[in-house]
Amino acid sequence: MKQNDYTIRLETPADYRETERVVREAFWNVYRPGCLEHYVLHTYRTRPDFVPELDFVMEQDGRIIGQVMYVRTCIHADDGRDIPIMTMGPICILPDWQRQGYGKALLDYSMERARAMGAAALCFEGNIDFYGKSGFVVASTRGIHYYAEPRDAEVPYFLLKELEAGCLDGISGVYQTPDGYFVDEDEAARFDAQFPAKEKLHLPGQLV
Numbered sequence: 001m002k003q004n005d006y007t008i009r010l011e012t013p014a015d016y017r018e019t020e021r022v023v024r025e026a027f028w029n030v031y032r033p034g035c036l037e038h039y040v041l042h043t044y045r046t047r048p049d050f051v052p053e054l055d056f057v058m059e060q061d062g063r064i065i066g067q068v069m070y071v072r073t074c075i076h077a078d079d080g081r082d083i084p085i086m087t088m089g090p091i092c093i094l095p096d097w098q099r100q101g102y103g104k105a106l107l108d109y110s111m112e113r114a115r116a117m118g119a120a121a122l123c124f125e126g127n128i129d130f131y132g133k134s135g136f137v138v139a140s141t142r143g144i145h146y147y148a149e150p151r152d153a154e155v156p157y158f159l160l161k162e163l164e165a166g167c168l169d170g171i172s173g174v175y176q177t178p179d180g181y182f183v184d185e186d187e188a189a190r191f192d193a194q195f196p197a198k199e200k201l202h203l204p205g206q207l208v
């Protein structure tokens with residue numbers, strides 16, 4: 001990545017199909033044979049918890065090379081409160097542009113914009129090797145637990161970052177992945193059929 005050889009801007013309706021294609025290219029066969037993330041983005045845009053002000057694409061020479069989206073959610077605190085936070089994702093960079101700093105640049109820019117909008121903290125599932133470079137920690141070390149795992153488990157893929165320092169001090173609780181991330185796989189397959197055919201492969205390291 002050369003300094004400033006990219007632009008980050010809000011996604012517009014004219015971008016939708018191309019952004020979905022970029023997401024499909026980036027996620028294809030990474031976490032499962034094929035992927036669902038382009039359909040997640042497609043369906044999320046019309047949900048009330050979607051944050052249009054944080055729906056960004058990254059462009060280089062007029063071509064979309066990456067995207068990120070955010071969702072409003074909350075931590076169910078042990079004291080009975082729901083602490084408003086955001087979650088993030090999908091985020092992606094096209095394969096030929098990966099590991100050159102673009103993903104971190106997009107993540108850091110979008111998090112600064114989320115902080116400016118008043119988001120106190122972010123939680124999501126991800127790889128600490130990437131997100132750790134932007135200040136994320138394993139959430140259970142801060143008393144925030146993942147709904148799908150036992151409370152005493154250290155869940156290495158469930159991550160947290162305070163955007164407002166100290167906002168979660170003294171708070172423990174549980175995070176539940178928002179419903180919009182659980183798409184119907186048959187509907188996703190019908191949506192995917194609108195794109196050029198791609199081979200689904202079982203590869204080492206996939207989660208499903």
Ligand SMILES: CC(C)(COP(=O)(O)OP(=O)(O)OC[C@H]1O[C@@H](n2cnc3c(N)ncnc32)[C@H](O)[C@@H]1OP(=O)(O)O)[C@@H](O)C(=O)NCCC(=O)NCCS
Nearest residue numbers: 026027091092093098099100101102103104126129130133
């Ligand atoms: C994950 C993704 C967004 C990262 O974007 P990227 O442009 O490739 O990442 P960057 O080059 O900005 O990497 C930033 C740092 O994280 C590290 N990193 C990035 N991806 C990593 C990975 N898969 N494993 C380990 N470390 C990784 C890099 O080494 C880099 O560290 P360095 O600055 O010390 O070298 C991108 O690879 C991608 O789209 N992957 C497929 C989709 C995906 O997995 N999205 C995230 C779902 S949670």
